Amino acid sequence: MINITAQKITEFFEKDTFETDAWRSEKLVVGIDEAGRGCLAGPVVAGAAVLHPHVKHPLLRDSKLLTPAQLDDAYEWICKNSWFAAASSSHRIIDSLNIYRATQCTMQKALTNLLAILPSIPQSILVDAMPLESPIEVPLFYFTKGESKSCSIAAASIVAKVTRDRMIKKLDRSFPAFTLENHKGYATAEHRAALMVYGPSFIHRKSFELFQEPDNGQQTLFC
Numbered sequence: 001m002i003n004i005t006a007q008k009i010t011e012f013f014e015k016d017t018f019e020t021d022a023w024r025s026e027k028l029v030v031g032i033d034e035a036g037r038g039c040l041a042g043p044v045v046a047g048a049a050v051l052h053p054h055v056k057h058p059l060l061r062d063s064k065l066l067t068p069a070q071l072d073d074a075y076e077w078i079c080k081n082s083w084f085a086a087a088s089s090s091h092r093i094i095d096s097l098n099i100y101r102a103t104q105c106t107m108q109k110a111l112t113n114l115l116a117i118l119p120s121i122p123q124s125i126l127v128d129a130m131p132l133e134s135p136i137e138v139p140l141f142y143f144t145k146g147e148s149k150s151c152s153i154a155a156a157s158i159v160a161k162v163t164r165d166r167m168i169k170k171l172d173r174s175f176p177a178f179t180l181e182n183h184k185g186y187a188t189a190e191h192r193a194a195l196m197v198y199g200p201s202f203i204h205r206k207s208f209e210l211f212q213e214p215d216n217g218q219q220t221l222f223c
Helices: 017-023 068-081 091-097 099-115 151-174 189-198
Strands: 029-035 044-051 082-089 124-128 140-143
Touching: 017 029, 017 124, 017 151, 029 099, 029 151, 044 099, 044 151, 068 082, 068 151, 082 091, 082 099, 082 151, 091 099, 124 151
Parallel strands: 029 124, 124 140
Antiparallel strands: 029 044, 044 082
């Protein structure tokens, strides 16, 4: 692993600044994001995407703000207009590592999977909110609210969410009591009510605070 220090950006910059700069020279930009980090059940999934230069779409925004139909439309467009990859880590890995570290590892896997299929070395790698190690000699930047600041991260967000939603839809058939397809594993009132009746299934993240006694287990999603 080449140790390229991740650079955190806190100052304001115009939306798609990295893409605009790279595309002037027909260079590529990698975006990385995750889905399912705050869920009580199921895997965390990371998406990585590189848009074809000079190509954008109005639906390239925060995946959480898109309807299911919009997500499907955006995902279909991404499939035709980008290079992309995904990776996932199960509830067991999350319980073993903690959700922060599991998310980092999953993002790292998605990045590695994507780099293997790119036609050329990207100019930069952009990550939503989380520092990673770059496996190549390319600058890696991370910043909050990445989906609203980079169309590449937005595309990765959509890849991650659609991939995870489809995985959860399959899991829902095996665990119908939890109505996973309705809430995707998040801590909704419906989900919590089912947990009160049935208790956690084996795909629930046992390290999360909801399933732990006070002062035990994972106290936060972000460390």
